[in-house]
Amino acid sequence: MMVESASETIRSAPAGQNGGVGSLSGQADGGSGSGTAGTAPAAGRDGSSRDTASGADSNGEMSSTELLQFQQQQALQVARQFLLQQASSLNSPGNNDSKQSASAVQVPVSVAMMPQQILTPQQMQQILSPPQLQALLQQQQALMLQQLQEYYKKQQEQLHLQILTQQQAGKQQPKEALGNKQLAFQQQLLQMQQLQQQHLLNLQRQGLVNLQPSQASGPLQALPQAAVCPTDLPQLWKGEGAPGQPAEDSVRQEGLDLASTAATATSFASPPKVSPPLSHHPLPNGQPTVLTSRRDSSSHEETPSSHPLYGHGECKWPGCETLCEDLGQFIKHLNTEHALDDRSTAQCRVQMQVVQQLEIQLAKESERLQAMMAHLHMRPSEPKPFSQPVTVSADPFPDGLVHPPTSAAAPVTPLRPPGLGSASLHSGGPARRRSSDKFCSPISSELAQNHEFYKNADVRPPFTYASLIRQAILETPDRQLTLNEIYNWFTRMFAYFRRNTATWKNAVRHNLSLHKCFVRVENVKGAVWTVDEREYQKRRPPKMTGSPTLVKNMISGLSYGALNASYQAALAESSFPLLSSPGMLNPGSASSLLPLSQDDMGAPGEPLPSNGSSSPPRLSPPQYSHQVQVKEEPAEAEEDRRPGPPLGAPNPSTVGPPEDRDLEEDLPGEDMS
DNA sequence: TCTGGGATAAACAGTG
């Protein structure tokens, strides 16, 4: 069974090229880690700080302490206003209210949803009952809330500290001329960046450290990949003038013009009023940190006299890591190396955007989750923690490093993608009876909807090899792929195949050879595989008419209760709109997926809609013949396949659907073979 | 129970 695994693994390594995939690896756990870092109820603090800030505005003379507080508050306020401004400016174009609810946010929702879906098989196996599902949802929610709260807290605390330090140093700095307000804001920006980076680093670090077998998949998939990938941050922070850094470039160009920054922000939501914390994980330190001077509460393990940017004897400024013997030295370093300049500001902006993204996503997802839970009559509370503190963790797949969970032993689990309503994955055994696309939603749409999911979750896709291969081929411009390219597609599109390399390649080859729908064409460069759509459609007469069976599969196959069935159905309909916005996709995936929609639309071969509610596009094979009329010939005759009339116009009927066109293209190839 | 489809495993051959 696993004989090949060794060599396969090695060979598939190159496939890693696809790998941009896991840019977010290792963050998931970070979420948990940071979450447990003991943060204070940010939400509450948040509100208070804002209020007090406004009140402080009227102050004329104040003590140094008051001044500090005032500045801090102001900074926060300014920052918030800025954020709001961004939100409105971003949304206004589309006349969306600054209210900025989920719909308006340009956030890769699908990605955002990940945390809710990415679970290790083992974990998912525990979620076979409604109560467990509920628990999972709650946990996920709690996690997100925690993250958000932590961000707030950190921002506030660090802002405070930063102000203090800057204040001290500011006396000797020329930039003092900037004025308190601006300085405060600058500091705020700096802090935000620092915080964000620290957080991300922390997440990543933990993600690597906490890679426990049962927590391979990651929640932080929720991070805005489309916007600023955590992995990109270091570059952004460091490589100031690095070309090819749009965000940064814009940042630099904009200089300190805050208003213009809005343009760079990919999205933003109103000051995330941290969703009314259904906090299952009540944050430990509930102190009103904001106004109190230094008090290291958050994840900073430093002593009271420490600085959030200073830890373990080194500067924690993004990409700095300069060693500083003591706090004093550090502060000096901070003021000299990370002074208020364009660079720092730019970094800050980047950081800010990241924070915004996260906040938006968090708020959005929280909102969604609540709505979902409400719909499902689930109570948003009830922590009901799982055995594992954090069921979701980063998905380290990309690098193919630690992928403990789904082992060959338990390669397949009930874990299902959000949008997938199909499939009959039986918990037992390696996905036997993988729903062929004929029984569930169209693979293309399904794939499109859950692209990110499959890409990051080590879940076996509920499609047959044949359908997957076909999809891979059809996604390419010329509808043809070499075997290796098919391999790459598999690994690129599915985390599962990045990990479980033992048999699938063999299976792919087997399928290519076995199914007549796959035609090997001798190409200049070698042999490529194409899809004979007609044959593919013939493969199996659509016995089932969709919904009934599908539903049955969904429920029985998964042992899910009605609740889960409906839940999944709901997910299938609502989640992962990512494909609707190609821009949110990773370059690679985006391009590869583009054809999908097309495929969905015109693909005659596409199976019945998963929901089955809609009228079956294809009632019977015959109906398809119109497209492929060319081949009435027995499925067997290989030669017959060669379009007799075909050559010139292989598929006379190829008028409509894109695929028909493709078919035409393929046919010539057949001749070649 | 039979049958068909799909997955898996493995043997084998051809090629570079």
Next chain:
DNA sequence: ACACTGTTTATCCCAG
């Protein structure tokens, strides 16, 4: 000799 590709056969499982 080896790796890759492609074909084929056998077996098992599942669903209809």
